[in-house]
Amino acid sequence: MLKNTPNSPDDPNTLNIGNSPNIRNIRNRLGDPGHQSPDKESAAPLAPAEEGSSPDVFQEGSSVPRSEFWLGVLDISPLALGVAIYGLAFGLLAAQAAMDELETGVMGALVFAGSSQIVVVERLVAGAGAVSAVVAGIALNLRLLLVTASIREVFRGRPLWQQLLGAHLTTDENWALMLATRARGVTVGYWYLVGGGGALLVTWLIATVCGVLFASAIPEPRALGMDFAFTAAFIAIARSLWRGDLWPWLTSVAVVALVVLGKLLDPSHALVLGGVLGAVMASWRKEETA
Amino acid sequence: MTQAVADIYPVIFILALATFSIRLSGVLLGQRLPQSGRWARGLKALPGCLIISLVSVLVLSGGPREWLAGAVATAVALLSRSLPLTMATGIATIWLLRHFF
Incomplete structure (x- = not known):
């Protein structure tokens, strides 16, 4: 999910x-x-949690x-x-x-x-x-x-x-x-x-x-077109993962297109290769884009 | 369409073990994981890149009908940001294309 x-x-x-x-x-x-x-403090995702900054009030709570x-x-x-x-x-x-x-x-x-x-x-x-x-x-x-x-x-x-x-x-x-x-x-x-x-x-x-x-x-x-349900689902999910940085995704799509259309590798490998190279592209780019 | 997978249980158990290990590692390793910098950027970008790669594989493996339905689903996703609506439109589009074109 x-x-x-x-x-x-x-x-x-x-x-x-x-x-x-x-x-x-x-x-x-x-x-x-x-x-x-x-x-x-704790609302900021990925922010390092500080020791004791948010005591859990529910720790010994009876019905809480x-x-x-x-x-x-x-x-x-x-x-x-x-x-x-x-x-x-x-x-x-x-x-x-x-x-x-x-x-x-x-x-x-x-x-x-x-x-x-x-x-x-x-x-x-x-x-x-x-x-x-x-x-x-x-x-x-x-x-x-x-x-x-x-x-x-x-x-x-x-x-x-x-x-x-x-x-x-x-x-x-x-x-x-x-x-x-x-x-x-x-x-x-x-x-x-x-x-x-x-x-x-x-x-x-x-x-x-x-x-x-x-x-x-x-x-x-x-x-019934049910096989397309996942393609559509993944398109919607991709939309929700969009972070405004085009280059990593472009890299992924280009790698996959090259591998699949050129029949260079099995599509499952193309998928992992495209994903990893896109992530590498993201890590190379200078700015934090999130 | 139906394709027997010889034995699904090894696949299930390996995936389950790996997934649980990943979840637990986050809890246990916590602060030692990179919160910023190259590794964190790459790790954050990985899911989106994998999903867009998967979409590319799925759409490119089909024909013009799949490409068109993919374009329609993308438009709906961009406009509505709704998972059920995107799925419903995608299925309806591919059904129409396969039956009438």
Whole structure:
């Protein structure tokens, strides 16, 4: 589920799957349990967290973690709708790769990173080898390193099981949502993240398995244009990742065009090569463009 | 269209292990990761470059119909920034093109 990069959660480029106004309404109706202490420090993504700058008020909170958890669940719901549609589409793709409901469910629960799941299965359906498919998927997930690193203060001092659970449940969506909520001055932390992530995991499992079941009712997905669903989805995702720097993307497209049209390499390798060379171009360019 | 993948479980487990390791590494390594400079810039740019590469592979592997539908989907994405709308328009466009042209 790749809809935001480790940049700013309030980036106007962020993919719009229905966001803030209704969230705010829900929160007002609930009587916001968040304590209105503006926490700009932690709202800045990737800003080095300073020791003790944001004490977690929920650490030994009796019923507070629970309400924070449910606030996370509520706030994520507009985004979960987008994930559900995406998940249905992934289920259709998984069925094309001859995956059954169990395999799809196990994959969703253990991997829980939609865009990489889609890339890997799409590459397998396209006839690429398992190794190049997995390499592409892992490369795509490297961004999660920056995502979890940017909110590491949320995990500090927690028991190991909570750290492991929280790390697994961190996705682009609940990460960005948490930072956006904090940027509005609402102090939310670990349980908010876990609430959003848990809701997304359940949504993802239901939607992907439904997609597999539904696919058996569609004799020929290609005739309905379903194979194009991912191309369109990735175009929308690319739009949300746009950071205003043309050169890296131009490099990627040029490399891929050269390799694919010239039939120099397998398309899966072209994909990784184009992505990496684009990133190299970005790192060479002098200015910070984010 | 259906293509049997010999055994999907090794793929699932390797991807799952790698992904979890990446997530946990962010938590554990934390401050030691580059927050700025060349490596951080490259790492930040990687997802977008991979996605645009994937879009290029998918569109270029198709024919003129896919190219046209890709252009329509791009226009919708630019204007609406909506994932469901872009998917719906893309599917509808390719369906129309395949059936009537």
